Amino acid sequence: MLHLAEAGWLPSGPSPEQLREEVRRWVQQLETTYQDRLLLRMSLASFSAGSPSPEQQDITGWLELTRKYVDWRKREAVRGMLAAWQQESVLERSGRGRLPEPLPDLARTLEWEEDDGVLRAMAGYIPGAVEVSAHPEAMRAIIARWEALSQSDNWLIRQAAWVARWNLWWAGVLTVEEQGRFGADYVKAIGAEYDRDVLLALAQITPPGTFPLATWAGRLSDQDDACRLAAGLAIHGWLVEVMEGASGEWRVASGEWKFTTRYSLLTTCHHPPANAAGPAPGRAGRRDGYPVRQSSAGGVA
Amino acid sequence: MSEHHLAVSPLVCQAARNLHTVEWLSENNTWSSDSLYRWNFWRTRRMMAVTPDETAAWLPALAFAVSCEKDDSVLAEFARWALPEPLPPEAIPWRAALIWSWELRSWERQRAATSWGKTIRLSALVRLDRRAERLPEWLREARRALELEPEDRRLRLAALVGWRPRPGDGPTHGDKAEAAQA
Numbered sequence: 001m002l003h004l005a006e007a008g009w010l011p012s013g014p015s016p017e018q019l020r021e022e023v024r025r026w027v028q029q030l031e032t033t034y035q036d037r038l039l040l041r042m043s044l045a046s047f048s049a050g051s052p053s054p055e056q057q058d059i060t061g062w063l064e065l066t067r068k069y070v071d072w073r074k075r076e077a078v079r080g081m082l083a084a085w086q087q088e089s090v091l092e093r094s095g096r097g098r099l100p101e102p103l104p105d106l107a108r109t110l111e112w113e114e115d116d117g118v119l120r121a122m123a124g125y126i127p128g129a130v131e132v133s134a135h136p137e138a139m140r141a142i143i144a145r146w147e148a149l150s151q152s153d154n155w156l157i158r159q160a161a162w163v164a165r166w167n168l169w170w171a172g173v174l175t176v177e178e179q180g181r182f183g184a185d186y187v188k189a190i191g192a193e194y195d196r197d198v199l200l201a202l203a204q205i206t207p208p209g210t211f212p213l214a215t216w217a218g219r220l221s222d223q224d225d226a227c228r229l230a231a232g233l234a235i236h237g238w239l240v241e242v243m244e245g246a247s248g249e250w251r252v253a254s255g256e257w258k259f260t261t262r263y264s265l266l267t268t269c270h271h272p273p274a275n276a277a278g279p280a281p282g283r284a285g286r287r288d289g290y291p292v293r294q295s296s297a298g299g300v301a
Numbered sequence: 302m303s304e305h306h307l308a309v310s311p312l313v314c315q316a317a318r319n320l321h322t323v324e325w326l327s328e329n330n331t332w333s334s335d336s337l338y339r340w341n342f343w344r345t346r347r348m349m350a351v352t353p354d355e356t357a358a359w360l361p362a363l364a365f366a367v368s369c370e371k372d373d374s375v376l377a378e379f380a381r382w383a384l385p386e387p388l389p390p391e392a393i394p395w396r397a398a399l400i401w402s403w404e405l406r407s408w409e410r411q412r413a414a415t416s417w418g419k420t421i422r423l424s425a426l427v428r429l430d431r432r433a434e435r436l437p438e439w440l441r442e443a444r445r446a447l448e449l450e451p452e453d454r455r456l457r458l459a460a461l462v463g464w465r466p467r468p469g470d471g472p473t474h475g476d477k478a479e480a481a482q483a
Contacts, residue, residue, distance in 0.1 A: 007468045007470070008468055038456060038459075042456065045463070046462060088383065124348040160348075163349060166350075167349065196338065197337070200345070204345050204346065226331050236322075236325065
């Protein structure tokens with residue numbers, strides 16, 4: 001109903017605001033069982049932030065559902081929804097403002113939150129510039145807390161904390177000192193991390209500064225297959241970037257250069273024929289999985 | 302084979318790199334035998350901050366991964382991926398490829414599909430239908446959901462709730478109010 005109302009499919013009936021409030025009340029009253037965890041996640045994952053002005057939304061009621069006394073399944077689903085709302089405001093380029101980001105609330109919550117599922121949902125929350133300048137102390141506290149959590153004994157929390165630290169670096173909110181600590185901690189972590197899934201996350205995030213090739217190369221002789229694969233992934237990504245730099249292919253960014261490509265499958269696949277076996281896998285000469293706007297191929301250690 | 306001379310945008314290059322990453326990983330035994338490892342890779346990927354273009358650049362890799370994946374947990378993670386709106390022009394065929402990958406799964410696994418497996422696929426497909434092209438199908442599925450056991454029914458309906466038409470798009474047949482009534 002909410003999605004239909006927002007798309008203008010309901011000429012009469014409750015407004016999107018009323019419907020949104022009804023959903024919040026439903027979540028508040030829901031008894032959370034294991035099945036409800038799935039139900040909550042599915043329902044809230046597609047629950048839209050609203051249009052045209054998510055920045056005007058009052059999210060106080062939702063934040064009440066992230067308090068310590070609320071069941072962790074509910075906290076996790078609501079935090080995931082708030083992160084998805086923020087992502088939506090970035091992904092839907094309609095000129096809408098960003099959702100107001102309650103940085104002080106986030107800082108306070110991080111002080112006591114211990115549930116790894118909730119922390120994972122919180123790690124996807126990236127502050128905007130306006131909010132950061134309005135709450136500099138809360139921002140520093142959040143960064144310090146994620147730094148501490150990246151040393152947690154719980155691998156799920158360590159993994160979440162590393163992604164959160166990378167997101168904050170990506171958002172450009174780290175001071176020079178914090179960036180330095182991020183880089184140094186990162187190198188230390190890839191040398192010492194014993195959990196394969198945390199190492200995989202570390203392989204996916206690009207460290208600021210020089211690529212720690214020697215440390216990653218050391219992990220190639222790890223006894224654990226998954227750790228070796230993570231190291232291979234990181235090195236493979238770095239090598240591809242080096243090759244790009246060497247071949248000067250970045251010039252295509254200007255849009256002025258035409259060259260013979262192996263990427264044609266990516267540019268010509270419109271509607272596969274009925275007997276096709278899914279999307280044809282293109283064979284490309286490069287990979288990394290890292291964002292376009294950053295390059296870590298500047299150096300090697 | 303004829304050569305293709307194309308002006309390759311940075312977005313296409315990035316998409317090629319991402320696709321190559323996933324292809325490279327999928328050739329590794331550890332990757333293909335460990336669904337938790339794959340789930341962690343994609344979950345981390347979704348947690349990472351991205352711009353709309355960066356998100357679009359993952360679509361070919363995601364389509365490839367969907368077509369290869371056998372584990373319902375990993376598929377459920379794929380179903381949660383959000384698409385940028387509007388899509389860059391280069392990415393429109395990639396969206397079609399992603400839909401095709403999910404469709405292929407529906408067809409391929411129809412006979413053996415569990416209720417949860419079907420719920421996941423529907424969840425992905427309704428989220429991809431922002432242009433309101435398949436409303437009759439979702440209405441049919443909503444009616445069928447009423448015949449399911451209570452737990453399955455709730456999850457199936459929660460999946461269908463993810464259908465969110467763009468404000469500018471209407472149903473293929475009839476007007477919006479009539480369709481909403483249905």
